[in-house]
Structures are given as C-alpha cells and as structure tokens.
Amino acid sequence: MATDVTVPTLGESITEATLGQWLKQPGETVKLDEPIASLETDKVAVEVPSPVAGVIGELVVAEGDTVSVGAVIARITEGASAPTSATPAVEDRTAVGKAEAAAPPEPAAAPAGAATPAGYGNHGEVAVGDSPTLSPSVRRAVLELHVDPSKIKGTGTDGRITKDDVLLAAKSGQASAKAPAPAAPVASAPQSSTSSTSPDRKEERVRMSRLRQTVARRLKEAQNTAAMLTTFNDVDMTAVIEARAKYKDLFEKKHGVRLGFMGFFVKAACMALKDIPSVNGSIEGDEIVYHDYCDISVAVSAPNGLVVPVIRNAQDLTVAGIEKTIGDFGKRAKDGTLKMDEMKGGTFTISNGGVFGSLMSTPIINPPQSGVLGLHRIEDRPVVRDGQVVVRPMMYLALSYDHRLIDGREAVTFLVALKNAIEDPTRILIDL
Template sequence: MATDVKVPALGESITEGTLAQWLKQPGEAVAADEPIASLETDKVSVEVPSPVAGTMSEQLFKEGDTVEVGAVIARIGAAGEAAAPAAPATGQGQTQVAGAQVNPVGAGENPALREDHAAAPADHADLTLSPAVRRAVLELHVDPSKIQGTGKDGRLTKDDVLAAAKAKDDSPAPVHEPEVKAPAVAPAPAPQPVRAASGERHEERIKMTRLRQTIATRLKDAQNTAALLTTYNDVDMTAVIDARARYKDLFEKKHGIRLGFMGFFVKAVALAARDVPSVNARIEGDEIVYSDFLDVSVAVSAPKGLVVPVIRDADKLSFAEIEKAIAAYGKKAKDGTLTADDMKGGTFTISNGGVFGSLLSSPIINPPQSAVLGMHRIEERPVVRDGQIVARPMMYLALSYDHRLIDGREAVTFLVRVKEAIEDPTRLLIDL
C-alpha cells in the first residue's frame, strides 16, 4: 500500500509554497527521511522528506505548482513497485531530458535539434536541466549525460555545457584512411545542422521565484512607506585589523571559530544602540515600540537571493558566540537549509556589501525595522594623521533609517558611536 507524502509545516503564518523541484522521479528508490522534493516559500527553501523507504510511485503536482501545507504531493510504494503510468511531472523550473519526451517536429522547428534531443541515452531519462541549460544543450549539440556537473548536487550549469562544447570544438578531428570501394551511386548528402546565425540575439523568460517576489515586494513597500534617508561616515580599520591579526590564532584555538570583522561591528552596534535606542525601535500604527533586546539580522547571500537570519540577543553574546552564529547561518544559507524561524523577527540589520567589492551604497531598511547599517570594502586611502598624510585601511559606513522615527542628529550620533568603537575596540570592553 502506497504511503502519502504531505507538505510539512513551513513556519509561522506560512500556509503554502511553490514546488520548486522534484529530487526523485517515479520508479526511483527512496530511503526513509530522504528528500524527494524542494519547496520554496516566501522566506526559505524547504526539502520534503519521505516518511518511509520504498519507491517513488506517483507525483501529484508539477514543478512550479503552488501547494498548501498538509497537501499530498506524492506517494511512496513498496520497494521495487512499478511507478504510476502518468507522465512525469515537470514544469517551468526544470525540464526532463529523454528521447520519449521530445515534442514532434512542428512548423518552424529545427529537425536537427530534434534529432540531437532524441538521441539522448535512455538510461539518463532522470537527468533534469534548467531552461537555460537545456537550450544550451540543444543549440550546442552536446550530450548532457557525458558532462560532469559542477552545480548543487552535481547538477549541470550553463557554464558546464559551454565548456563541454568548447572542448568538443577544440579536439582534433579523427583522421581515417580512405576506403576503396566499387563505384556506386553517390548518396544524397546528409543534412547539416542549422546553427544560429552569428550575432543572433535571444531572450528568455523565467518566472520569478516566490522568494524573489517577496524580496521585491518588501523592498518596494519600504520605499513607499518609510521616509528613507542615509547618512555616511568612514572608519579607520587599523585597530581592528591589528587586534584580529594579534589574537586570531589564539581565538580559533580556544573557540574553534575564526575571528572575523562582523563580531566587532555587532558589538559596536549593541554599544551604540544603548545611547540611541530609536535605531532599535519600530513604528506600529501610531505607536513606537522600543525593544530592550537587540536581535541583529545579518544579510547573507544565498543561491536564490539575499536572506537575513537573526542573531538573537546579540547585545548579550560574546565575540565567539556571535562568530559561531554567523558561521552557522552562512553554512545553512549555502546549503539551502535555513528555516523560517531562523529569519523571524530582527530589530536591526547589518549588511556587508564589502565582501562583493562594494565601495559605497545606500542600503534599504528591512521592515518593520527602522535602520540598517551598510559595511563596505576595506581599501587603503590617504588620510591626515597628526598633520601627516598617511595610508590607512579605510571603510565607508552607511546608515539608512526611517526619518519618521529617527532624527538626523540621532542617526549621526549612532554612526559616530559605531565609528569610535571600531577605531578604538577597547571601548567595547569597558562599555564606552
């Protein structure tokens, strides 16, 4: 008897998600608790595990479909049980490559592309490709089953296909000795593949993921609702760099984690927020809500967009605890295992565009928060110290804030407090 696979709880206030990808196809063996599908919600990606071991029997939704919490999306049969005869469920997100699934040649369709597609080995029928990769495979006439994927879980990327096509073009053509045969009627020349004309341009339409739609909506709502303003300053990173160089080995040996720059900035924000509590507050209706705790949302780049997991009670944590929390969130973001609870709440955000090379930017607040601190890249610049022009490792800081709640004087004061703490880290130890 088949076992139903249901959509698990996705987090507080989340009632539905998008079926992003099937990780198992009908007929494939499935282990207990092995992920069979990936769901996308407004905040995170969630893998759906199989409740039992057996064989994927049936898929009840296509990729790209919206599914509600508790809905049955698949069925798992006994080991070795034949799969349901229904057509494989593939949607916009992925396209299955198999000879049996090639559409018949229609008006305007290139027969050469159809022949290449139909020639895909049958034993690779479970290979899944994104639309961009599939188009590259068809246009460049390469066999995807013979390419080693470098994407997540070994999946093919467009760069993998391009590299394989280039390697094929660069390889020398085999030399054959001519054969002597009796005269015969020359066969008609084989049709040559029609290649895209040089300079031909293409467009591709891909539906926005649920996460990207949510990011777009929230950022635009912030611009439409808040009175956004940004104040800037620069900070000399010499003292922090020296402290980090001096103690990083001892720190890692004792705590098992590297000492980074973010820990200093989280501590500096916690110190400055005590003097300027409005940056840690929010507006609800006609009321201002002040928090006696500091939950810092740290912007982390994930494969499908920017996410902001929250470091709880950051003002009470040690450097080691902050660095461990950041490292754990970074790994979960890379693996796609962040949960909705990881990103719930947050009273202040720190975004580090410097890791991507940003020199200066104006970040947008993360509603309902009222402020966000933007860090940028460190570079040596000439500055004046004691009447002398010297080179110092400098970083631009940007504080974007909701001017409805935070006055300019408060914003500047907060940013100066952060600057002072970074330029003299001793302040972090003696609470100045």
C-alpha cells in the first residue's frame, strides 16, 4: 500500500516553498517521522517527516521545484523492504547556462546506488548513493570544505552528520576529498552550472534561494517605504570588558553558556527603548503602534543567508537568559532547525557586524519595525579622559531609524542612554 507524502502547513501566510533537497532516495527504507526532504521557505528550512514506516517508492517533484501546501511530493510503500537497486522516478534536468555546442550527449540517468567518485555527484553535489544523509547546511559545508562525508562519523541523531562534524573533519584533514570528477547525472534538478571560455576564467550560476529572494525583496521595500536615516555614536567598552573578564568563568560554570557582549547590549537596549518608546514602535496605516514589551530581533548568520529570530519579552530576561537564547538561536540557525514562529514579530533589531570585523555601517531596518542598532568591532583608539589622551577599547554604534516616526532628538537620546548603560553597567542593575 502506497502512502502519499504531502507538503505540511508552513505557517501563517506561507502557501508554497522550494524543495531544497531530498534526504532519502527511491528504494531506501524510512522510519516513521524520519525526515525525507528539506523545504526552503521565505524564512527557514523545514524538514518533511515520513508519515509511515516503509520504503521510498516515487519522488514526484525534483529538487528546486516550487511546491504548494498539501501537494504530493513523494510516495512511500508501507512495510516493504528495500530492494537491491532502485531507479529514481524524477528525471534529470539540463543545467542553466550549459554550453550546448560543446556539451557531449546526455547520458542516461544513473541508478540511485551507482558509484560516484569521492562522495560527490553531478555539479559537485553530494552523491546520495555514496554518502550519509545530509541536511542542507551540512551539504554546503561539505562542498565548501572539500571533505568526503563517507569518511566522517556522525554524532547527531541516528548517526547523522552535523556541521560541527564536518568542521572537525576539515580541521583534522582526515576526511579530505579530491575535487569532484565528472560523473553521470543524479536524479535531481541541478542548483548551479559552471561555464568557462578558458581554464582560468570560470563562471558559476547558482539559483537564488527562496530565503535570499525574500531578504532582497524586503530590504528593498524598506528602502522604498521608510524615510531612513542613520545616527552614530561611540561607546567605551572598558567596563564591560573588565566585567566579562572577571566573571566569565563563574558565569559559564553556573549557567552553561559563555558570557558575551550581546547580553549587555540587549539589556541596555531594553532600558533605552523604555525611555524612548517611539524607537520601539511601528507605523500601521495612519496609526502609530507603541509596544510596552521588547521583542528583540537578533541577526544570526545561517548557511543560506541572514535570519532574524526574536527574543520574546527580552526586558524580563536576565543577561544569562539572553545569552542562552542567542546561543540556541545561533546553533539552530546553522543546523537549519529554526521554527517559523521564532522568526515572526520583533519590535527592534540588533545586528552585530563586529563579529565579522566591520568598523562602521548603516544597517537597514526590518519592517514593520522602525529601528535597528548596528554593533561594530572593538578596537583601541585614543580618546580624551579628564584632559588626558588615553587609549581605550572603543566601538561605533549605528542606529538606523524611520524618520517618519522617530525624530533626530529621540534617536540621539536613545544612543546616549545606551552608551551610558554600557559604559557604566551598574545602571543596568539598578535600572537607571
């Protein structure tokens, strides 16, 4: 008996997704609720679980196809055992930008169990028949670091390979792989193509992910809609650095998480937002919405682009609670397991470009929010203190805001309040 696998509900207002990767191929056995495919939505990657235990029979759609909620994407034969070989049902598709005149005739589709050199398939993708099941983020790490997944011992659930496993293997050099050799096409839609006019001049075309398309659209909408302006200030990080150095070991021992700078900045931002409520507000039609809570969006780097999960009611959390939440977001962003609900809402955003070495930037607001705080790298600079020139660890702060709602005076007052709290962390403790 065959059971249809359908696209699950993806969240409010999301009606379609892109099939990013098949985690199982025809002929492979699958357990109940075991992930068989990964879908890319406008916000996060969503894994599709198997509704029954059995054997994958037919893949109805190919990687890269757009699918709607409720659409059938595969069929599973219940209770069957895996055959010795199976032929994928989805036909290979020609790569975009392929040089037809120079291309040899297309070979027939290879069976799912066919061997492929060094654990790679067509277009440098991981060959399913020769390597363990890989999530999108893990597959990308494998390709970028040139490691052979078949030589990596997975530490994840059911022995699945995690991104940390790939990074460790690449660092140790024990799973290095040669560059992928030409191979017969696998049964999936290629995500990229490479063309060249000479050995030293190559070009690669990669389809934009649904997440990247959404980010691009929303950022441009923000520029077109809001009257954006950016105000700068700098902050002396001496007190926070000293507090962190003094208590980081005890903090980690008690709370199980490292003490970073974001905990201080989120708490300081909540205090400043309370004093300047317009920075925490938004415009809806001809009305201004003021929030008496602080849902802080934190920009987190993920394999497919920037994602912005939300720390709910950050004003009620301790520094430890904030650090735990951010740490969890960062880990799950890399694994591609953030949930839809964790990406919704948010009244104010903090983006820390300093971790990548940024000195100064003008961040773009995240609609319908009206403000975003940009943090930058800490570097020693000469400043004047009590009439003396001294060297202090300084950081530039940038507040981009919607000038339709927030006046320059309010923006400057917000940054000064934030600066005062960071330079004298005791203010955070006594709510001053």
